Amino acid sequence: MGFSTDAIHAGQIPDPTTGAVITPIYQTSTYAQYELGRSTGFEYGRAHNFTRQALEKNIATLEKGKYGIAFSSGVAAINSIMSLLKIGDHVIISENVYGGTYRLFEMIVKNYGIEFSWIDTNSQTEIENNIRQNTKIIYVETPTNPMLVLTDLRMISSVAKKYNLISVCDNTFMSPYFQNPLDFGIDIVIHSTTKYLNGHSDVIGGVIVTNDEEIQNKIKYFQRASGSIPSPFDCWLVLRSTKTLAVRMKQHEQNALQFAKFLEQSGIAKKVIYPGLQSHPQYYLAKQQMRGFGGIVSADFGDAQLARKILNGVKVFTLAESLGGVESLVCQPFSMTHGSVPKDKKEKLGITESLIRFSVGLEDIEDLIEDIQNLI
Secondary structure, eight states, rough: OOHHHHHHTTOOOOTTTTTOSSOOOOOOOOSOOOBBBOOOOOOOOOOOOOOHHHHHHHHHHHOOOOOEOOOHHHHHHHHHGGOOOOOOOEEEESSSHHHHHHHHHHHHHHGGGGGEEEOOOTTTTHHHHHHHTTTTEEEEEEOOOTTTTOOOHHHHHHEEEEEEEHEEEEOOOTTHHHHOGGGGGSSSEEEETTTTTTTTSOOOOOEEEOOOHOOOOOOOOHHHOOOOOHHHHHHHHHHHTTTTHHHHHHHHHHHHHHHHHHHHHHOOEEEEEOOOOOSSTTTTHHHOOOOSSSSSSEESSSHHHHHHHHHHOOOSSEEEEEEOOOOOOOEOOTTTTTEEEEHHHHHHHHHOOOOEEEEOOOOOOHHHHHHTTTTT
16 A cells, blocks of 8 residues: 555554544443453553554554554653663664653763763764673664754664664654555654644554564553553544645655755855755755655754744744644754763764754745844
């Protein structure tokens, strides 16, 4: 089936009781059993929920995977990966990732005896130089948040298989519409369903997708044991949203590309970062492993005061955390999404006080451009 057909139908059947076309919200905590030791297969809401199962199947299909496991947030999904490790294990991870990932790993998980090496995962040599006897996982974000640095997924998969490591990719920025890491041999894909998969800024959630049965069994057990599950209503909302994922992502990309070209050609910004611009140093890698360039544009205005003027003055864009919604958002990663990252590390990565991350929404592009022009 094509992407849009799968987005609308995968994991969903008419309700067997009423014939309802849309998967119902099974808002229940427990299920009646026929007799002792014999049930419908549904026993307790933390372990089983049909609305959640429909969502998991739907997103797994879109990511071309066999198994989906939904969580109460993107960070909860990321944390589930740590259940594959034990004290003394080592993880290689992209040096620029979402600030919440950095906070979780460095300030919490590290305390439980897991070691992390934050490196440039674009370099196969650097990756291999950092592999230890206790290395278990290579974890990448591509494109990264907020610097939009790409990692070669085929290379990561090759290295992981060579050294018997688990490869993990956070695919939140691209969504399954523009990129499918499993196609390149990646073992685990992570999404914050809060972002593009839901796309309406009204849900917090996360999901893991894999083709590996052993990995899915371990993460599924962690999901059940930890209880970090999304509510049936949140699952229903995301199912509603994936139906329009294709049309939304097309418009996000169209608007983002025009907006990035405006920033670059006008000279308003000192540096414009967008994988769809030929000025992006990994433009050709983007064309090889992505079917589109996404809706996120980062720009360094070279002056913190100018950046602050834009952040505080926009009328169509909204100054807020998060991304991927139908409405356009702006944020200063330095103090907002990456506030927990040490200042010297941020500056090394280029996350300056004059850097703005634009989540370009679905408004008329002329209004988004004018919103910035009016402030310059």
